[in-house]
Amino acid sequence: MKLNQLQITNFRNLKTVTISPSSDLNLIYGANGSGKSSLLEALHFIGFGRSFRTNKPNNAIAHQETSFTIFAQCNQESESPLSVGLQRSADDQFVCSINGERSNRVSDMASLVPVQIFTPQSIELLIGSPGARRRFIDWGLFHVEHSFSDMFRNYQRVLRQRNALLKSMQISKASVSSEILAQLDYWTNQLSILGTTIDENRKSYWESFEPLFKAISSQFLPEFSFELSYHSGWDSNVPLADFLRQRFDSERRYGYTSYGPHKADFKIKVDGTLAVEVLSRGQLRMLVAALQLAQTKHLFNQKNQSGLFLLDDIGAELDEEKRRLFINELIKTTSQVFVTAIEKQQLFEPTNITNIKVFHVEHGRVTEEQ
Numbered sequence: 001m002k003l004n005q006l007q008i009t010n011f012r013n014l015k016t017v018t019i020s021p022s023s024d025l026n027l028i029y030g031a032n033g034s035g036k037s038s039l040l041e042a043l044h045f046i047g048f049g050r051s052f053r054t055n056k057p058n059n060a061i062a063h064q065e066t067s068f069t070i071f072a073q074c075n076q077e078s079e080s081p082l083s084v085g086l087q088r089s090a091d092d093q094f095v096c097s098i099n100g101e102r103s104n105r106v107s108d109m110a111s112l113v114p115v116q117i118f119t120p121q122s123i124e125l126l127i128g129s130p131g132a133r134r135r136f137i138d139w140g141l142f143h144v145e146h147s148f149s150d151m152f153r154n155y156q157r158v159l160r161q162r163n164a165l166l167k168s169m170q171i172s173k174a175s176v177s178s179e180i181l182a183q184l185d186y187w188t189n190q191l192s193i194l195g196t197t198i199d200e201n202r203k204s205y206w207e208s209f210e211p212l213f214k215a216i217s218s219q220f221l222p223e224f225s226f227e228l229s230y231h232s233g234w235d236s237n238v239p240l241a242d243f244l245r246q247r248f249d250s251e252r253r254y255g256y257t258s259y260g261p262h263k264a265d266f267k268i269k270v271d272g273t274l275a276v277e278v279l280s281r282g283q284l285r286m287l288v289a290a291l292q293l294a295q296t297k298h299l300f301n302q303k304n305q306s307g308l309f310l311l312d313d314i315g316a317e318l319d320e321e322k323r324r325l326f327i328n329e330l331i332k333t334t335s336q337v338f339v340t341a342i343e344k345q346q347l348f349e350p351t352n353i354t355n356i357k358v359f360h361v362e363h364g365r366v367t368e369e370q
């Protein structure tokens with residue numbers, strides 16, 4: 001999938017932007033506050049239906065305007081061209097269009113355009129909460145198997161029902177009626193069926209992902225040998241329903257389900273110690289880069305599909321050699337890469353890539369350099 005035209009209107013300080021990006025590498029530079037990250041943020045909206053900077057999408061509507069629009073035309077591998085658009089209004093309306101057809105499901109659009117982003121904050125994947133690591137695995141699964149997101153939504157719906165029941169039991173001091181216990185049993189079984197399938201999907205993803213990661217990390221960080229482990233969120237040698245039933249007393253005390261795939265995580269260690277305890281910030285960024293690149297390769301291997309890769313502020317904490325290595329490897333996966341930096345010098349011209357476009361951003365205007 002390659003984006004060949006992008007139009008942005010009233011998105012932060014980008015009033016009207018129309019560009020025809022390179023299918024390989026796009027280098028974007030400009031002073032602080034010129035609008036570089038806003039350009040990547042607009043692309044991120046296409047792949048996720050949300051920002052990577054705020055959970056209040058209305059903040060991205062340009063001041064004094066009532067909506068923003070983002071429209072992209074794309075070429076797809078061996079398929080007919082695709083056009084996607086989205087509009088967000090200040091009255092919280094979100095409308096997507098796919099080849100002119102309206103859709104209110106952001107995931108319909110997101111499934112068509114895989115987007116990954118690498119920013120100075122991306123090390124949150126390693127130092128932050130397990131939720132970010134679960135989303136990382138689930139992004140990979142979603143793009144290989146789109147039905148995964150429906151399965152996960154169902155799991156969350158069942159989890160909410162089960163938690164509501166546990167909460168009511170926690171509040172009530174009376175002994176639990178057989179009717180309530182039967183209801184809990186029902187939701188426990190449902191949770192177990194969906195949870196086991198999610199866990200199996202994640203495990204098989206992890207199995208095929210791990211060797212790709214190992215190969216890339218030995219290139220990106222040859223001084224370390226990493227050990228990866230995936231944790232299901234419960235002892236998955238025991239069926240989830242049995243595991244939960246054995247913990248009924250503590251679950252009732254807490255009033256929620258504290259085991260299951262919603263508690264899954266993965267860990268990366270070096271000689272038995274968590275990588276975050278050992279690596280420098282720049283090395284942690286390279287580790288995240290290796291994880292993301294492995295995911296890009298995995299998608300390409302499984303679906304012969306590539307997407308957009310956004311690198312915001314590439315100059316931060318990565319030396320020139322590492323930047324060059326990362327971008328060159330990304331281009332090999334046939335990703336369409338967008339890189340931003342403040343200074344043009346930080347955006348080296350890679351030697352073996354010919355299809356490069358350079359854009360200068362100034363006060364919200366984006367111009368292509370000839």
Ligand SMILES: Nc1ncnc2c1ncn2[C@@H]1O[C@H](COP(=O)(O)OP(=O)(O)OP(=O)(O)O)[C@@H](O)[C@H]1O
Pocket residue numbers: 011012013030031032033034035036037038039059060061062063342
């Ligand atoms: N809703 C909005 N409407 C108009 N302008 C906005 C809005 N939100 C943010 N801005 C402004 O848009 C400008 C562009 O911000 P952006 O983060 O894209 O800059 P940048 O080029 O990435 O800068 P830096 O190099 O400092 O990260 C900033 O001046 C910011 O204050």
